[in-house]
Amino acid sequence: SRRAGSAHRQPPMGGTMEARRSQRQRAWLLAVGAAACTCLGASAFSLPQVFSRPAVATHVAAVASGTGPSAWAQRPCESLAGVAALFIVASSTLAVRLAGARSCTARARAAAVGRAASPLPGAGGAIETFLVKGPVDTSKLAAKCAKLANYFDLVCVAFFTLGTSPEVIASAAGGALGLHGVCPVFIADASGIVGWDEAEGVNTELMDKEAGGTGGEGVVVVAFRGGGHLPTEEDGKLPEECSLHMVVRSEKGKPGPPPVGTIYGGIAKACYKLRHSGDLIEVPQFAISTPLAVVASYEEEAGEAVAAALKSLPPVASPPLAAGYFASLNRGYNKYGKDNAESSSLAQSGLESIRLFGMFADVLGPPTGNTVVCVPELTTWNSILDADPRPEVQLHDSASIVALYGK
Numbered sequence: 001s002r003r004a005g006s007a008h009r010q011p012p013m014g015g016t017m018e019a020r021r022s023q024r025q026r027a028w029l030l031a032v033g034a035a036a037c038t039c040l041g042a043s044a045f046s047l048p049q050v051f052s053r054p055a056v057a058t059h060v061a062a063v064a065s066g067t068g069p070s071a072w073a074q075r076p077c078e079s080l081a082g083v084a085a086l087f088i089v090a091s092s093t094l095a096v097r098l099a100g101a102r103s104c105t106a107r108a109r110a111a112a113v114g115r116a117a118s119p120l121p122g123a124g125g126a127i128e129t130f131l132v133k134g135p136v137d138t139s140k141l142a143a144k145c146a147k148l149a150n151y152f153d154l155v156c157v158a159f160f161t162l163g164t165s166p167e168v169i170a171s172a173a174g175g176a177l178g179l180h181g182v183c184p185v186f187i188a189d190a191s192g193i194v195g196w197d198e199a200e201g202v203n204t205e206l207m208d209k210e211a212g213g214t215g216g217e218g219v220v221v222v223a224f225r226g227g228g229h230l231p232t233e234e235d236g237k238l239p240e241e242c243s244l245h246m247v248v249r250s251e252k253g254k255p256g257p258p259p260v261g262t263i264y265g266g267i268a269k270a271c272y273k274l275r276h277s278g279d280l281i282e283v284p285q286f287a288i289s290t291p292l293a294v295v296a297s298y299e300e301e302a303g304e305a306v307a308a309a310l311k312s313l314p315p316v317a318s319p320p321l322a323a324g325y326f327a328s329l330n331r332g333y334n335k336y337g338k339d340n341a342e343s344s345s346l347a348q349s350g351l352e353s354i355r356l357f358g359m360f361a362d363v364l365g366p367p368t369g370n371t372v373v374c375v376p377e378l379t380t381w382n383s384i385l386d387a388d389p390r391p392e393v394q395l396h397d398s399a400s401i402v403a404l405y406g407k
């Protein structure tokens with residue numbers, strides 16, 4: 001029965017040869033049409049003119065359906081024009097479909113990349129941050145930072161280092177990962193750092209023994225993504241479209257006032273930039289600006305200050321995506337006599353699962369006791385006749401500054 005069914009399904013030999021001949025003829029006609037389009041250009045054919053003659057449309061339809069293989073012999077020029085027109089239409093349709101498919105693929109890829117990064121993008125964009133505990137060498141740091149090379153929207157990457165040489169960081173970020181060819185890369189050599197320990201799931205403090213701490217080694221990595229964050233490295237060149245400016249300097253003293261908003265940050269032992277050429281150079285400062293955030297400055301416990309800052313965040317921006325944290329060297333172990341006292345206090349104040357990044361240093365920020373909502377419209381000085389809404393930038397030796405980056 002299978003042989004009979006199989007034989008029944010097979011077409012007669014003559015029909016098969018005729019079908020093959022028709023297929024070859026149609027393929028050849030389409031190839032000729034393609035060649036005609038290439039040689040004469042799409043502009044040589046006007047679809048209304050071609051299809052205004054019923055005979056041409058009939059022959060083209062017959063050729064395309066395989067029922068009229070003799071159409072070419074009867075009207076070769078018109079058939080060629082018709083096939084060429086069909087080829088133009090088909091090519092255009094295919095191009096549109098391929099463009100749509102590429103667009104969908106790009107959107108899907110972007111969504112996948114976004115899901116692989118920090119939970120949600122903030123007002124300026126996503127922030128990816130973590131602590132790499134020492135001892136840190138090039139291979140270890142490159143392995144930890146490998147995921148950053150997959151992000152297509154990196155704006156800049158900042159490294160806060162304690163005990164790890166800037167050359168090791170430059171070797172990992174530049175040679176192994178090639179980040180210096182994608183975005184600016186900055187390095188701050190600090191006396192103490194604060195960052196998120198992914199293995200422990202908590203924020204961890206490390207302070208140099210020379211600064212009064214218990215010692216340690218590590219690197220805090222902060223990757224800023226999205227078009228809202230803007231990096232700069234010259235004093236007095238902060239962007240006007242951003243209202244929060246994280247400024248890290250190697251020179252003592254306060255930076256110039258920002259055109260809009262407020263400054264927070266600290267004084268590092270040294271600041272570096274990794275050039276596109278791969279060379280590591282020392283710079284007097286670097287800054288990373290963001291459109292919207294809330295900053296709290298305090299000298300006592302973190303509770304009230306952080307609670308006020310969290311309350312000032314709009315509901316749509318809560319909980320914060322990440323928090324920048326700069327504390328004076330007189331705080332931390334020097335004040336509490338134990339490690340992680342500052343980060344524990346912040347966790348108890350509502351930032352338990354929020355990743356911190358920053359360092360222990362002489363701190364830059366607004367006067368203590370203030371909570372500043374950093375919005376360009378609220379912190380722009382428009383006229384000398386009006387009061388300056390920008391808070392004064394002070395250099396603190398016993399304060400902590402927290403900046404909440406809203407999601």
